[in-house]
Amino acid sequence: MQTVERITDALDERYKIRPLIEKNVTKKLVPRTLGWAACFGGLSLLVFLIQVFSGALLLMYYKPDPARAWDSVTFIKSNVPMGWLIQRVHAVGANVMIVLVMMHMARVAYFKIYRKPRELHWVSGVILLILTTQMAFTGYLLPWTQLSFWGAKVGTEIPGAVPVVGESLVEWLRRGNVISGETLGFFYAMHVWILPGMISAFMVMHFMMIRRTGISRPL
Amino acid sequence: MTQDEPTGSQKPSRRGFVELCIGAMGATSAGAVAYPVVAFLGRPASVEGVTTIKVPVAELQEDQARYVDWQGQQIVILYTGRTPKVLSASCSHLGCLVAWDNVKHVFHCPCHGAVFDDQGRPVSGPVSKPLAAVPFQLSEGNVVIG
Numbered sequence A: 001m002q003t004v005e006r007i008t009d010a011l012d013e014r015y016k017i018r019p020l021i022e023k024n025v026t027k028k029l030v031p032r033t034l035g036w037a038a039c040f041g042g043l044s045l046l047v048f049l050i051q052v053f054s055g056a057l058l059l060m061y062y063k064p065d066p067a068r069a070w071d072s073v074t075f076i077k078s079n080v081p082m083g084w085l086i087q088r089v090h091a092v093g094a095n096v097m098i099v100l101v102m103m104h105m106a107r108v109a110y111f112k113i114y115r116k117p118r119e120l121h122w123v124s125g126v127i128l129l130i131l132t133t134q135m136a137f138t139g140y141l142l143p144w145t146q147l148s149f150w151g152a153k154v155g156t157e158i159p160g161a162v163p164v165v166g167e168s169l170v171e172w173l174r175r176g177n178v179i180s181g182e183t184l185g186f187f188y189a190m191h192v193w194i195l196p197g198m199i200s201a202f203m204v205m206h207f208m209m210i211r212r213t214g215i216s217r218p219l
Numbered sequence B: 001m002t003q004d005e006p007t008g009s010q011k012p013s014r015r016g017f018v019e020l021c022i023g024a025m026g027a028t029s030a031g032a033v034a035y036p037v038v039a040f041l042g043r044p045a046s047v048e049g050v051t052t053i054k055v056p057v058a059e060l061q062e063d064q065a066r067y068v069d070w071q072g073q074q075i076v077i078l079y080t081g082r083t084p085k086v087l088s089a090s091c092s093h094l095g096c097l098v099a100w101d102n103v104k105h106v107f108h109c110p111c112h113g114a115v116f117d118d119q120g121r122p123v124s125g126p127v128s129k130p131l132a133a134v135p136f137q138l139s140e141g142n143v144v145i146g
């Protein structure tokens, strides 16, 4: 405790961190009327971070190649120490994140928190919901199991219902006519880089907006 | 800490107790997360486990090299007609994987151009040592390594 204190002192002398900590953590006043339902947004962020870190670990052994993807996931589950746990956390975390995001949105909708001045909170939130489901969808193909294969097949069929461009949209998503190694590579890139990058960008916007307007107080 | 807590007092204060509890909970959670993560970064159980390799001589083609993994290293079985030869496939210079050239009948190293003959002896390039010979036996028409 003494050392912590000393380090904090030294940092405070140089960077004035005490007022920052006080303003944002120790002396931050939260409206009394905020209930436990207000925590779902923060929890979604927490699960997102868990997904980022467990995903980074899985990346060390995963091979985005149709001939080796399934083997590499099996290797993670059976040969890497604690690999089964990290893999499970990542798979379950995806579902948990969607549930939490839904609960968060349900509260915002129920208490009509989306009204002025928070319209764009809602818009960015909906974009985040879409990105989150896309993360789940692309991640589902990666273990290259029968379930993932058919899941991706059915999922990529959906945009086929769009008039005129539907067909080419499906082909674009699949990188061809069928689910193949090209699809796997595309989904992989989406899953580990493109979508997480977009999610991070929208999250930053989402949080900055909340800092400006403050959390809504229920009446 | 805070001023209202007398430092060095024998009587545990309520605040100190709560802080201790929170600290303990934090440390336990951190440990529960850190343990699997650190373990994950460790060495995976190897899938090989095989220490003996058996290759039927009949399967070997003349003047062809056959590369196999053996105890974590790459070795090459070379059959030039009479008896098979088993060599380490990593160059005696800096360890790159040497490639068999069955036209020129030499091993060629892609890294700095070392050349070895079919016995693994250095021919040219920055090397003076031969490719390490791997001990093997011929038993019942098989090359048995290890």
Ligand code: FES
Residues within 6 Å of the ligand: B091, B092, B093, B094, B095, B096, B109, B110, B111, B112, B113, B114, B125, B126
């Ligand atoms: S490593 Fe083979 S020539 Fe240098």
